[in-house]
Amino acid sequence: MTRVRPPAAPDVLKRPRPSRWVWPWMLAGAVSLGAVLLALLGYLGSGVAGGEVAWGELLTESMWNPSGGVFGGLAMIYGSAVVCLIALVLAVPVSWAAAVAVSEYLPPRVAGILRTSVELLAAVPSIVYGLIGIMVVRPLIAGAAGVPGGDSLLAAGLVLAVMIMPTMVAVSVDALAAVPGRYREAAYAMGLTRREVVRSAVLPLARSGMRAAVLLGLARALGEAIAVFLVVGRADGRLPGSFGELLDSLVRPGQTLTTKLAGPEPVLAGTSGPWFAAVCALGLVLLALVALATVWGNRGGGRKATGGRSRHPQAGRMRVPLDRAVGGLRIAALLLPGALLVGMLGILAVRGSSAFTPSFWVTPATGAAGGGVSDQILGTLLLVVTTGLISLPLGFGAGILLGLYAKARTAKVLQTLTVVVGGTPTILLGLAGFVIFCTLMGWGRSWLAGALVLVPVVVPMVALPTCGRVRSMPPETTEAALALGLSRAQYVRSVVVPYTWPATLTGLLLGLARAAGETAPLLFTATVFFGAPALPDGVVEAPVQALPTHIFTLSQDSGDPQAVAQAWGSAMVLVLITAVLLSAAVALRNRFEGERWTT
């Protein structure tokens, strides 16, 4: 018989666990974010320093000829600008109107469903948009403009418009929903029509959030490599000289900053010399542009109470008819995103129907484009799970640190840093990872390098919601906990962490949904099209196959019907996987997010 020990008398004055791990944990998260940015800048900076960059030439010369030693980036900057401009011009009005319709016009139940589907669309991997671009948009433009192939700046702009629209609608709806209901009530109570309420009471408060939506969309469009890569044509040195040429250039192939970096050149250029330096300089330009858009978009909504600017040209008569007309237009604005959603899912489901046969999920690929995709699914899952395991503690720690010390100056700097890391074009992450892990550390293509490269994509998506949740904690909770004599670290462990985890988990799932669809950073670092075992053994020279790479490679072979069918099937599988991750995230969020009062 074992002796039963009598329970020890509780020693009240002795703290059971000092929770010393809390500080290192939170700091590790913050440091990891800094490290990513440093690594990125180090990679680009050392590249630029390794060979003299003629910045003047880079920014004003349109010709790019590595063998002749001419490195002009103007045509690429022009390409990026045009592509983003087309995307914004098409997407902004529709997204804003659709967001107002969802938030202010539709009954809450319908609006809730739409919000969820918009978020689903926002999480569709860009490779899927690229695939739709190749198979649907390109032929359309080829037919309409009479240009062979249809690879063009316009095609890229259209694909980007469709791609950023859901993000912009989702962020705008959030901004509108954050306007307290009492403002609407007060305005309705003054006899304002719905249009006037939206314009005078709701939009002024949601304006900064809706502007942020546009800048986030712009950052995403600027940094997108793969979807553009597939449809832009990648022709160097195209710069129009006149207005007529400008219009014509829209339906001709072009090159953007990201597609140049996603092509073979960063690898061909070696690791030093003028060619590599010029490529790195392009990367720096891209990073600076995206960082600018992201930081600006995330600037806190400092609402200034400015007087003046109160034009109300339509006062008096015609209020009610005008109200009806505008309401109708806003609801109609939903048709486009709605049709896109239905159309995209329809195309995916019909052409990717092979994804609905179970054998497609469980048999390995045979030959170039036959069999199933079980290896690719396993590879994707391996990457996603590894990334998740690394990102969760780092993002959670960084988020709590940011949230708790929000007022301190360092926390502000850290938050900007997080936002910038989150907005970094993934192609740059891939290139830096390629140099650091695959070349310098000698891993070659390795699944671990791929997982590590995806970590910076996920960490901010975990850290920022966590931080927001911490800040929304009622101050009384904090006071009550500290009044009970808890140390700071104990307070974090037993009050903050339990309160925050749903937000953290939602962020993680959304981040992983995005990581699962990332293609650009994996192409150089971790994945191969075929010839890798289903699960790698070891780390060095241990690549995997993954769904995004599979789709990317197959979709470039658009002449082969079997390859095309396989690409669609894989895309459907990828969408299903992200949809599962996303619905888990939405379900979680709905559980802890309180109800909203809509009119």
Add this chain to the structure above:
Amino acid sequence: MDHVISARDLRVRDRAKTLVGPVTFSLEHGSTTGLCGPSGAGKSTVLRALVDLLPAGLTRDGELEVQGRPIAPGKGDADLRTKVVLVPQTPVVFGGSILDNALFGLRHLLRASREVMLERAEQALLEAGLWQEVKDRLGESAQTLSAGQRQRLCLGRALALEPAALLLDEPTSALDERSRDTVEESVAALRGRRTVLLVSHDPAQVERLCDRTVLLRPPAAVEPLAVAAAS
């Protein structure tokens, strides 16, 4: 037409369940009427029912006439709400200056020169008892006002619409004692000139400010229980 608003057997329902009422009353022109009742009886809900601003899912029942014109349930529109203006319990101040706020509703209804608009704003703020305090800083942000001043600003911007009736929802419940007195003074000054329906849980306040009182009982379904408990 001596009744600005008359309601007969007004109820608010959630599908078949009666949440508020029935209540019958009419507001005479120029009178101040108090709407009293125990908390939970639905006083604020009655005000919202009168201008069709009920939360989603709730419906109004019974007869309602505004200036002799019947208003069918759910048919209250912006035009109705410019005639019968509700001032919510917590003062809501919009972005922009004090003047912007005072003209918030009016500038949607009236197209007039700057002078006319300024004049209307001045009249309204005078009537709300705020003019003396803000006349030198109309361009300042309305966020700089105190709670009592904000409530009077809300009252003023409602008065600027020249409404046929004003519905005040517990205008002083969110205020401290001194601000309460200033707001009460402003409401008292409206007596005889404006038609006001004032919701209040404070019988003394209703005594001070109102010509007559309407009592709102909890719905009949609840009453037998209360009677049983009393006996």
